[in-house]
Amino acid sequence: xxxxxxxxxxxDPALLDLISSWxxxxxxxxxxxxxxxxxxxxxxxxxxxxxxxxxxxxDMMRVEHLILRVxxxxxxxxxxxxxxxxxxxxxRLQHSVIGSIGNETVYDALHDAAVSSQLLxxxxxxxxxxxxxxxxxxxxxxxxxxxxxxxSGEQSNTSIIFGDTSILKVFRRIEPGQNPDVEIHRAxxxxxxxxxxxxxxxxxxxxxxVPTTLGFMASFFANSADGWAMACAxxxxxxxxxDLRADEVGGDFAAEAHRLGEAVAHVHxxxxxxxxxxxxxxxxxxxxxDAMISEARAVAAYxxxxxxxxxxxxxxxxxxxxxxxxxxxxxxxxxxxxxxxxRTLTGWVIIDFEGxxxxxxxxxxxxxLLAKDLxxxxxxxxxxxxxLLPGGASDAQQTxxxxxxxxxxxxxxxxxxxxxxxxEQLASLHEKALIRAYELDKAVYEVAYEHxxxxxxxxxxxxxxxxxxxxxxxx
Numbered sequence: 001x002x003x004x005x006x007x008x009x010x011x012d013p014a015l016l017d018l019i020s021s022w023x024x025x026x027x028x029x030x031x032x033x034x035x036x037x038x039x040x041x042x043x044x045x046x047x048x049x050x051x052x053x054x055x056x057x058x059d060m061m062r063v064e065h066l067i068l069r070v071x072x073x074x075x076x077x078x079x080x081x082x083x084x085x086x087x088x089x090x091x092r093l094q095h096s097v098i099g100s101i102g103n104e105t106v107y108d109a110l111h112d113a114a115v116s117s118q119l120l121x122x123x124x125x126x127x128x129x130x131x132x133x134x135x136x137x138x139x140x141x142x143x144x145x146x147x148x149x150x151x152s153g154e155q156s157n158t159s160i161i162f163g164d165t166s167i168l169k170v171f172r173r174i175e176p177g178q179n180p181d182v183e184i185h186r187a188x189x190x191x192x193x194x195x196x197x198x199x200x201x202x203x204x205x206x207x208x209x210v211p212t213t214l215g216f217m218a219s220f221f222a223n224s225a226d227g228w229a230m231a232c233a234x235x236x237x238x239x240x241x242x243d244l245r246a247d248e249v250g251g252d253f254a255a256e257a258h259r260l261g262e263a264v265a266h267v268h269x270x271x272x273x274x275x276x277x278x279x280x281x282x283x284x285x286x287x288x289x290d291a292m293i294s295e296a297r298a299v300a301a302y303x304x305x306x307x308x309x310x311x312x313x314x315x316x317x318x319x320x321x322x323x324x325x326x327x328x329x330x331x332x333x334x335x336x337x338x339x340x341x342x343r344t345l346t347g348w349v350i351i352d353f354e355g356x357x358x359x360x361x362x363x364x365x366x367x368x369l370l371a372k373d374l375x376x377x378x379x380x381x382x383x384x385x386x387x388l389l390p391g392g393a394s395d396a397q398q399t400x401x402x403x404x405x406x407x408x409x410x411x412x413x414x415x416x417x418x419x420x421x422x423x424e425q426l427a428s429l430h431e432k433a434l435i436r437a438y439e440l441d442k443a444v445y446e447v448a449y450e451h452x453x454x455x456x457x458x459x460x461x462x463x464x465x466x467x468x469x470x471x472x473x474x475x
Contacts (some may be wrong), residue, residue, distance in 0.1 A: 008046055008064060009044070010040070010041040012044075019068070020036070020039050022099065023039070023079075024036055026172075027153070028157060028158065031070060031072040037071035041068060042069050042207075043066070043067040044066050044067075045131045047063040047064065047082075049118060061085065061114065063085070065129075065131065066082075079174065080170075080172065080174055082108070082110050083107070083108070083109055084115065087105070089105045093107055096110075110158050111150050116148030117147075117148060119134065119160075119203070119215075120162055122134040123135065123136055123168075123200070123201035123203070124136055125144075131205050131206065134201065134202075134203050137186075137199045137200055140199065142162070142217075143163050143166070146164075146165060147163065148168075149161045156173065156357040157169050157170060157357075164222035166200055166218070166219065167217065168215055168216070169215060169352075170203070171214060173357060174207065174213075175212070175360070176212045177365075178211070178212075178213050179354055180365050181213075181216050182202055184331065184353040187270075188267065188270055188274070195347065195348060197219045199218050200217045202215065203216070224342040224343060224345075225342065226343075227341035227348070228384065231257075231380075231409070232384050232387065233251055234252065234253035235388060236251075236388060238251070238402075239401060242397070247408065254409055256343065257381065257410075257413040257416065258416035261413040261419070262417070262420045263341075263348035263349075263350060263416075264336070264373065264374075264416075264417055265416070265417045265418075265420035267350055271332065272331075278329050278367055279327075279329075280328065280369065285321070285327075289324070293313075293314055295444060296313045296314065296317070297310070299444050299445075299448045300313075303447055303448060309466065313440060316436060316437065316440055317440065317441075319433045319436075320437035324434060324437075327370075330370065331368075332367075332369075332370060332372060334355030334359075334372070335352065336380075337377060337380035371437075371438045374417065374435055375439040375441075375442055376438075379442045379464065381409050383446075383460055385406035386402050386459075386463070389402060389459075432471070433472065439464070446460070447462055447465070
């Protein structure tokens with residue numbers, strides 16, 4: 001079912017001034033730290049709902065959908081906003097207020113229960129809302145009347161949980177085209193994967209003449225545990241027991257790490273079947289390695305601790321030149337870490353297949369080496385092991401025990417992966433130099449991030465860099 005779209009003026013200086021002041025402070029805004037340039041409204045439409053216009057003037061509400069183009073010193077980005085306009089905003093919505101224009105308050109409408117209810121009901125009915133096409137997936141089942149609750153603390157998107165059946169992720173930063181989160185979930189559903197959520201619905205609109213994913217709804221696992229939280233609890237148990245080894249503590253994570261490795265291998269196998277595999281040619285791998293080296297040089301230019309290791313970093317990358325061109329590439333998760341995993345009652349589930357949000361869509365939808373995903377999880381396990389050692393300073397016993405936990409669980413994860421993928425498959429990408437190169441690239445990025453955001457955590461990836469260089473014989 002479709003509705004008429006009411007287009008609104010794009011040139012609105014008062015609204016743009018409000019958004020320009022508000023946008024840099026949002027957790028999902030990717031331009032933090034850069035210089036914010038002009039902001040323009042690329043598309044603006046009223047989302048009409050007759051029932052909202054029937055009340056008293058004080059209770060009346062209108063909603064708009066905006067596509068913004070934001071210019072920064074590192075390039076331009078596109079974002080979407082659902083804006084609410086009310087004469088009176090309740091206390092519950094005060095945290096979402098953007099500002100006031102005339103006698104109306106403008107706010108982030110995704111936090112409004114009336115808006116989330118509309119999104120859910122229109123997905124269920126496959127009913128458009130202004131320029132947005134909302135549609136339920138074939139054979140999906142969910143409660144169309146469940147109340148919505150926005151998840152607090154999410155970084156790059158805004159997610160709304162509906163009851164205990166559904167979670168809707170609204171992509172804040174958008175790029176024309178289909179988001180890989182939708183594409184991969186659909187493919188894995190067809191493959192019968194037990195390790196992903198079931199797709200339930202999608203939001204799309206025409207952006208720059210291209211059908212573009214605005215949001216994706218999937219089944220919600222109400223009684224699940226976050227992989228990062230589980231791993232951190234295990235480390236906490238270990239460090240609290242001064243005389244026990246990692247395999248003796250009640251919260252030993254190794255069995256779960258093994259099962260997680262199995263789950264990742266199953267997902268990789270299904271992705272290979274769904275999208276096919278290609279051989280990596282020599283020029284592709286050389287380009288990848290050259291980009292890793294260039295990034296390391298760039299970070300070393302302003303982080304002295306990386307500069308001290310630069311020769312060893314480059315030598316470790318160079319040791320992988322002969323390995324990558326003999327491997328295969330396929331669709332992968334692209335941003336795999338413990339925070340992208342859930343332990344349900346029946347096993348591990350992998351979530352968020354959108355890839356690295358900061359990367360261009362063409363790169364996020366491209367085929368990559370499996371080693372990239374494995375390295376991401378290995379780095380995440382290393383972070384979990386060492387995150388409780390503030391500033392890297394602790395007694396020698398705690399440092400040793402954290403390292404013991406990391407080694408045990410990294411090995412368990414790879415063993416689980418090998419149990420499903422096969423020894424030959426793992427050996428082909430584990431040529432140790434290959435995974436080591438991806439781990440090192442990730443660790444260099446982590447140092448740069450921690451240097452600018454959490455200096456007390458910087459020793460974690462720095463220690464990893466030194467360890468990886470030594471493991472490659474380049475210390």
